[in-house]
Amino acid sequence: MPYEDAHLSDQELLLAADGELAPRSARRVNAHLAHCWACRARMAGMETSIADLVRLHRRSLDAPLPPASSSRALLKARLSELAAAPLAPAPQRPRWQGWFGNIGHGPRIAGIAMALAALMFLVSYDRTSPEARAVPATRLTPGATRRVALKDLCSGQYSKNSQVIPVVQRQVFARYGLENVEPGAYEVDYLITPALGGADDIRNLWPQPYSSTIWNAAVKDELEDRLHTMVCSGDLDLASAQRDIARDWIGAYKKYFHTDRPVSSYPAKP
């Protein structure tokens, strides 16, 4: 029937509804719609399908996501690393030129002041007793937590420490002034382990020595397991566990294991 041929195609209707037609075609389609009930009804049907789809789409977005805070902090750390790296591979300069190049970009008084503070900290950090070296610097690693439901923590989903990615590890070493450490000498560890609601945040990470002290990474792992078990069995509330491990993990170990020395003796790595 010739009249039928003159109707708009589904595609034209959709393109018109979505504002994707060229102006000339849009004028023609709108003129047709203005006088054609049949096409207007089809257009309305299409809009109903779109509305249905939008509802189903929203429904598909209902599943909860983990909070963005830790991935946001991670992104910021990675961006700052990326921003510090040269854009394109540049010819290697001797290191000292690199350092002076950095300083020469402008007055960096604040940076120097912070560095002096960092330097003083490093000196004192190195002179402290082995026990003190086994704990993080509160200023650099106060600990950070994320919002998480107890049942998720105890479901086993977070029972293992997730691996800290190398770029963040380097960031942590740099914060502690340990840029040229031997691999394997330190574990970049969470102060508050993820299994206890610790966040993937640079403020929750510190380089923990494997050696030099009996209070090493393996011993802290024991404490984390103990606290996780206690929290999940209801013997200890999560906030207390987080607070105790963040304030003084060695003190927490002594408290929860009722001992002054590590229960198992993990030999310090050579």
Place this chain on the structure above:
Amino acid sequence: MDSTLSALLRAAAQADRLSKASPLEEEVVRLFDQFRDRLLRYALSFGLSMEDGEEIVQEVFLALFQHLQRGKPRQNLGGWVFRVTHNLALKQREQSRRNPQIALGPYEAGLPVDPGPGPEDQLAGSEREERLQKALRALPEQDQRCLYLRAEGLRYREIADALGMSLGSVSMSLGRSLARLGRADGR
């Protein structure tokens, strides 16, 4: 060079980097705040684990930072981040193809069976909804993705870029899918 001085200079550079984020870094973090959930859901719609999804979103914004750092175009950044997410998610899925549990389309899994009726939700719990969901899931993956990205507010050109299709194929796919949803609803 004296090691104390070198440590000082190195720490100065580091402290300076840590203390200030550049305006570009801040802009990328703002865009992350705006898009993170949507992109993570899109990545998860490829049947990836939460861990892989989060890592992909990280990569997207690191790539965006470099994109902007190099002075590349800023138009349609929304389309751009979806396109990069799509490509990375696809690549990740190819790598883990051995896993037979992987979903085929964004609407294939994840629609809750009983969402409970809402005031504006005329579909909830009805047979009609079941029919529509079934029709939606029966669509080929590419058609589901076109609908998904359109429902996310992407323009046809952006969908075409994200999915590597022509503009014409996008409109044909959307038209075909809506017609099928309409038929499932008895129109």
